[in-house]
Amino acid sequence: MDRTLVDFVKVLRTAEIKVSPAETLDAMECMNIVGYEDRTFLKNSLAVVLAKNPEEKDAFYDCFDRFFAPEEFSRSEDSDDSENTDHNDFDDNDGDFNPNEGNNQQSGKGGGQGGGQGGGGEQEEELNEETTLQPTSELGKLLMTGSKTEQTIAMMEAGREVEVNQIVVFTQKGLYTRKIMDAMGLKGLQEEVSELQGHGGLPQRILAKNLKKARDLLREKVRDYVEKQFFLHADESGKQLREELLKKVKLSNLEKRNFKDVQEVVFKMAKKLIAIHSKRRKTFKRGQLDVRKTLRHNMQYDGMFFDIKWKASKVDRPKVMCICDVSGSVSNYSRFLLMFLFSLAEILPKVRSFAFSSDLGEVTKLFEHSTLEEAMARTMRDYGNGSTDYGRMLMDFKNHCIDDVNNKTTIIILGDARNNYGDPQAEILKEMYDKAKRVIWLNPEPKSSWTVGDAEMKKYAPCCHQTEVCNSLMHLERVVGNLLKSVT
Amino acid sequence: MTLKNEEKLASVEVIQESFEKLHYICNPQIATAVFLAYHLEKPILIEGPPGVGKTELAKTAAEMLELECIRLQCYEGLDESKAIYEWKYGKQLLYTQVLKETLNEILEGAKGLSQSVDKLHEFGDIFFSEEFLEPRPLLKALRNDDSCVLLIDEVDKSDHEFESLLLEMLSDFQLSIPEIGTVKAIENRKPLVFLTSNNTREISDALKRRCLHLYIPFPDVDLERKIVQARVPEIAEKLRNQMVTFIQELRDLDLKKVPAISETIDWARTLILLHSESLDPDLVRQTLNVILKFQEDIESVEAELQSVTNKALKEN
Known part of the structure; x- marks a missing residue:
């Protein structure tokens, strides 16, 4: 069962539930206490141990139900019944193909009444054993005499052997079905079947026929199983693969149908960054009197409170001002830049966001109070798709916001610096450069085209502490990571 | 354990x-x-x-x-210092005073500084010891x-x-x-x-x-009824079912703060004090401030009060 649990934990991890090795150990201990008898009890218990937030709990219940599929449980519970049912099915065939057998009528009746009649089935079994041949190959024996539970267990063991949980893409299903069948001893069965068919005798032929039928049933079952495993293991890892790709692809090349995925990736990135950096989010209050330190320090002065110690007070208020170009020339990017801006506002306590194509507008409030889609749509509507005028933007910034810039402020400008041959007003940027702690320019274009055409990067770059190319989610993640490190 | x-x-x-x-x-x-x-x-x-x-x-x-x-x-x-432990500073200060006074006795017969220090060490140091420890909740x-x-x-x-x-x-x-x-x-x-x-x-x-x-999420209808019954047994069954349905309906609305179980219980007690036997829109309007804690929530619910109340009445 330990192995099963480890497999289960692996499934949980692909479903993006973070389970540490320590928690796996806890889960094992928990299983020892709880036992396997009560399914809901086990489910609730493991949920308490392994899933650590409401979203994870939902995902957990889902995984649990899929991994420990109830049918497999119920099979093992009433395996006796199903065993008999099985034999009824096969007996039914016997009846049909053995018209000369003495027990024909009886077995035909039993089979005709369908499965589930335990008593009748047993009786027939006894009778048939005398007349039919028993298969010799391993798999054949399993198919003919083993219960469904045994078959399922054998199948799962074979699946483990061929590592079906490594399945990644849909097209591998056939391959894995085949592999599992092989591992269960398909070869032996095939040989037996052809041997029996070659033999020619009636009982042999019947057995061959039954074996073939059982084999096809098994194949169906294995295919089913592989499919389930695929959804369990590969569905999520396929998604991870897609996300990795999305991160590397250039933002402008992303298509509309990817937007939803990208949004998810951006959120995930933002969340990760929040988790790492939110610690520094706090702005500390003035320190209090540290009695212990004071006392200890003043012991040397004969216990007189001479040198008073305060509890360290950290005053750390990083301020970020973010200016985002939403004009036509970067329309492919602006969506993502805004997304980035939005995530940034969630991460840092004091972000003021601005958007412009020519006139600068503050969107801080909008970002605080609305959802991403709404905020983005409204920003694009209000400020988007005009022709770019960086000079104007800088003028606006100077008129309205330059007083709020101090030596703790980081200014981030997102844009391609293509100014339509207008006045770049680089001296204003210089002024910002002097006043602010850092000025960072993120440009979606590759460095080689920074000076081509109407791009003014050449003039702007000296007035920035840092200029970076930023055109894929990976860049974005890296830049934000570094940013947060330096900002906070 | x-x-x-x-x-x-x-x-x-x-x-x-x-x-x-x-x-x-x-x-x-x-x-x-x-x-x-x-x-x-x-x-x-x-x-x-x-x-x-x-x-x-x-x-x-x-x-x-x-x-x-x-x-x-x-x-x-x-x-x-508030969660684990704190030193009893006052007593520690007193201790140093006492120590100072008895210093002569301790150092009696010691020659030179090193001997004095040795003697002082022999005396034992209880400045930081359990006696002066003030345990806080965790400890x-x-x-x-x-x-x-x-x-x-x-x-x-x-x-x-x-x-x-x-x-x-x-x-x-x-x-x-x-x-x-x-x-x-x-x-x-x-x-x-x-x-x-x-x-x-x-x-x-x-x-x-x-x-x-x-x-712990919000309870479903059955559980919440049981909870109200256990906490406020005086309330009549009909009224209880009505108010639980009403609260459950409220939780589906878009509110700043949806009412929790504690609010349900408070409301049940309020309704008993008012000797009410059944919900009606006026009664709900008067007591809405027990279950909703924001003016904007109250306003948005008041608009739909009639329909939600009727629904609660109809179902029970």
């Missing part, structure tokens, strides 16, 4: 029953968490919206097991002669630093005091620890990893 009322934790059903006797109605998930917390000797981190009975669970567990409940209310700025819970229930309330309100401070306590049931050493819980006397969080911020993974995690 062994407790005097261990048999009350024998199984999930037993826990549910014993809780019910104390008027705390819980679902199997909650009982399972308590069961495991005891058997795995692990703290439980309880999350959920405000007012679903997170703190109440810890208090009820203490009551059920007849243990002392030591509570530590977390807030911003809480530090070790108290560890050193309690009997097992106890430790409730660390609203851990999300505390600082990150404090969260890290808790880790040692939660994983090994021990605390380190630099001047004295490590204080361990007495074997088999480990406290049963409950932490509650309103999720105002994400609790760190390190802390989560050390705890069992229990999420």
Whole structure:
């Protein structure tokens, strides 16, 4: 069962539930206490141990139900019944193909009444054993005499052997079905079947026929199983693969149908960054009197409170001002830049966001109070798709916001610096450069085209502490990571 | 750990029953968490919206097991001197005074500085010792002669630093005091620890990893009815069903703060005081401020009051 649990934990991890090795150990201990008898009890218990937030709990219940599929449980519970049912099915065939057998009528009746009649089935079994041949190959024996539970267990063991949980893409299903069948001893069965068919005798032929039928049933079952495993293991890892790709692809090349995925990736990135950096989010209050330190320090002065110690007070208020170009020339990017801006506002306590194509507008409030889609749509509507005028933007910034810039402020400008041959007003940027702690320019274009055409990067770059190319989610993640490190 | 009322934790059903006797109605998930917390000797981190009975669970567990409940209310700025221990500074100062006066006796016959220092060391140093230690909730819970229930309330309100401070306590049931050493819980006397969080911020993974995690959502209709019945038994069945349906409807609306169980119970008590027998729109309008705590919520509900009330009346 330990192995099963480890497999289960692996499934949980692909479903993006973070389970540490320590928690796996806890889960094992928990299983020892709880036992396997009560399914809901086990489910609730493991949920308490392994899933650590409401979203994870939902995902957990889902995984649990899929991994420990109830049918497999119920099979093992009433395996006796199903065993008999099985034999009824096969007996039914016997009846049909053995018209000369003495027990024909009886077995035909039993089979005709369908499965589930335990008593009748047993009786027939006894009778048939005398007349039919028993298969010799391993798999054949399993198919003919083993219960469904045994078959399922054998199948799962074979699946483990061929590592079906490594399945990644849909097209591998056939391959894995085949592999599992092989591992269960398909070869032996095939040989037996052809041997029996070659033999020619009636009982042999019947057995061959039954074996073939059982084999096809098994194949169906294995295919089913592989499919389930695929959804369990590969569905999520396929998604991870897609996300990795999305991160590397250039933002402008992303298509509309990817937007939803990208949004998810951006959120995930933002969340990760929040988790790492939110610690520094706090702005500390003035320190209090540290009695212990004071006392200890003043012991040397004969216990007189001479040198008073305060509890360290950290005053750390990083301020970020973010200016985002939403004009036509970067329309492919602006969506993502805004997304980035939005995530940034969630991460840092004091972000003021601005958007412009020519006139600068503050969107801080909008970002605080609305959802991403709404905020983005409204920003694009209000400020988007005009022709770019960086000079104007800088003028606006100077008129309205330059007083709020101090030596703790980081200014981030997102844009391609293509100014339509207008006045770049680089001296204003210089002024910002002097006043602010850092000025960072993120440009979606590759460095080689920074000076081509109407791009003014050449003039702007000296007035920035840092200029970076930023055109894929990976860049974005890296830049934000570094940013947060330096900002906070 | 062994407790005097261990048999009350024998199984999930037993826990549910014993809780019910104390008027705390819980679902199997909650009982399972308590069961495991005891058997795995692990703290439980309880999350959920405000007012679903997170703190109440810890208090009820203490009551059920007849243990002392030591509570530590977390807030911003809480530090070790308020949570773990503090020195009795006044007494320490007195001690130095006393020491100064007896200094001559101690140093009698000593020649030279080094001998004096040796003599001083022989005298023994109790400046930092248990005598001058003032235990705070966490330390108290560890050193309690009997097992106890430790409730660390609203851990999300505390600082990150404090969260890290808790880790040692939660994983090994021990605390380190630099001047004295490590204080361990007495074997088999480990406290049963409950932490509650309103999720105002994400609790760190390190802390989560050390705890069992229990999420208490809003109850469904049946459970909420049972809870109201247990807490406010005086209320008539018809009215109870009506008000529970009404509250459940409210939770589906888009509100700033949806009413929790505690509000339902308050409302039930209010309705009893008003001697009402059945809900009607006017009555609801007058008592809406019991269940809704924001003016804008009240305004938005008032618009739909009629239809929601009628729905509640029709279904019961």
